[in-house]
Amino acid sequence: MEHEVFTWASLIPFLKNQPPHVSNALIVSIILLVIVFLGYKQIKKAEDNIIPDSKFTFRNLVELIVENLSSIITDSMGPRGKEFVLIVGTLALFILFNNLAGLVPGFVPATDNVNTTFACSLTVFVMTHYYGFKEHGAKYLKQFVGPMWALAPLMIPIELIGHIARPLSLGLRLFGNITGDHLVTAIFFGLVPLLVPLPVMFLGLFVSFVQTFVFMLLSMSYFAGAISHEEH
Amino acid sequence: MLGYKMHMSLAKKTDDKGIVKSLLSYSTLGLEMGLSVAIGIGIGYFLDSFFKSYPYLTIIFMFFGIAAAFKTIYVLIRKVSKEDERDHSK
Numbered sequence: 299m300e301h302e303v304f305t306w307a308s309l310i311p312f313l314k315n316q317p318p319h320v321s322n323a324l325i326v327s328i329i330l331l332v333i334v335f336l337g338y339k340q341i342k343k344a345e346d347n348i349i350p351d352s353k354f355t356f357r358n359l360v361e362l363i364v365e366n367l368s369s370i371i372t373d374s375m376g377p378r379g380k381e382f383v384l385i386v387g388t389l390a391l392f393i394l395f396n397n398l399a400g401l402v403p404g405f406v407p408a409t410d411n412v413n414t415t416f417a418c419s420l421t422v423f424v425m426t427h428y429y430g431f432k433e434h435g436a437k438y439l440k441q442f443v444g445p446m447w448a449l450a451p452l453m454i455p456i457e458l459i460g461h462i463a464r465p466l467s468l469g470l471r472l473f474g475n476i477t478g479d480h481l482v483t484a485i486f487f488g489l490v491p492l493l494v495p496l497p498v499m500f501l502g503l504f505v506s507f508v509q510t511f512v513f514m515l516l517s518m519s520y521f522a523g524a525i526s527h528e529e530h
Numbered sequence: 531m532l533g534y535k536m537h538m539s540l541a542k543k544t545d546d547k548g549i550v551k552s553l554l555s556y557s558t559l560g561l562e563m564g565l566s567v568a569i570g571i572g573i574g575y576f577l578d579s580f581f582k583s584y585p586y587l588t589i590i591f592m593f594f595g596i597a598a599a600f601k602t603i604y605v606l607i608r609k610v611s612k613e614d615e616r617d618h619s620k
Binding site: 374455456457459460462463464466467470471508511512515516519 | 551554555557558561562565566569570573591594595597598601602609
């Protein structure tokens with residue numbers, strides 16, 4: 299979209315010259331950092347960090363988010379999922395907050411640009427192979443060869459294509475869903491601004507959560523495949 | 531066969547919130563299959579323009595792409611049946 303869109307980011311002097319997806323991703327990252335920093339400070343302040351506060355405080359909220367994220371990850375990856383809570387949780391929070399930012403007027407979701415989504419999916423791609431090599435050493439390359447050496451010339455291109463398709467589909471799915479949703483909301487808003495965009499915005503809320511969950515689910519299954527010890 | 535297995539694993543998980551998870555993982559299959567074929571053709575086309583042998587490598591790599599697409603289904607079926615076994619043994 300080449301036409302000028304008003305965003306809150308264009309009011310901030312340094313972010314004015316950045317493309318909208320960069321400035322909005324920066325704003326969302328700063329919001330996330332503030333949340334994390336406040337939560338961390340409150341946990342530090344508490345004298346006993348096992349007993350939860352009696353009232354519902356900010357610390358409870360942060361603990362709830364982190365606990366739910368890590369339980370989702372350990373549920374689907376097994377006991378070794380703990381090693382991946384950091385990377386998968388970070389990506390999930392970043393993507394979720396960016397998706398949701400699209401529903402706030404004046405913000406552009408950073409995930410409706412291919413650059414952001416492919417940055418996320420390529421991170422997953424590189425880290426998958428990093429963990430694979432860390433776990434298996436040079437033996438990791440053997441899983442590309444297939445069951446026996448005679449089939450290697452046939453299996454290597456197939457495996458390569460399959461592995462390249464993963465980050466591409468991961469990034470493209472997130473980009474497509476968020477762009478489509480944002481565009482539909484904008485068009486409905488342009489046609490009838492009163493009440494009509496509400497169902498579409500509700501759908502946008504749903505899509506934001508589902509796409510975040512799909513991204514998490516797929517990256518977890520890729521990580522689990524890279525560190526698993528069975529024959530492929 | 532694939533439909534049956536998907537159906538069985540869905541039917542077993544209806545009382546579970548796992549149904550959402552399995553539905554989402556099946557929904558990712560279509561895009562990945564299509565992209566596999568596209569990537570195969572892309573690699574073949576690139577190699578063809580490199581070796582000046584159009585159209586042979588494009589066709590060969592298209593078949594590699596299709597095979598990769600079917601391998602995606604195979605891997606998913608393996609994962610589903612393994613999860614079913616784990617559910618049975620519980």
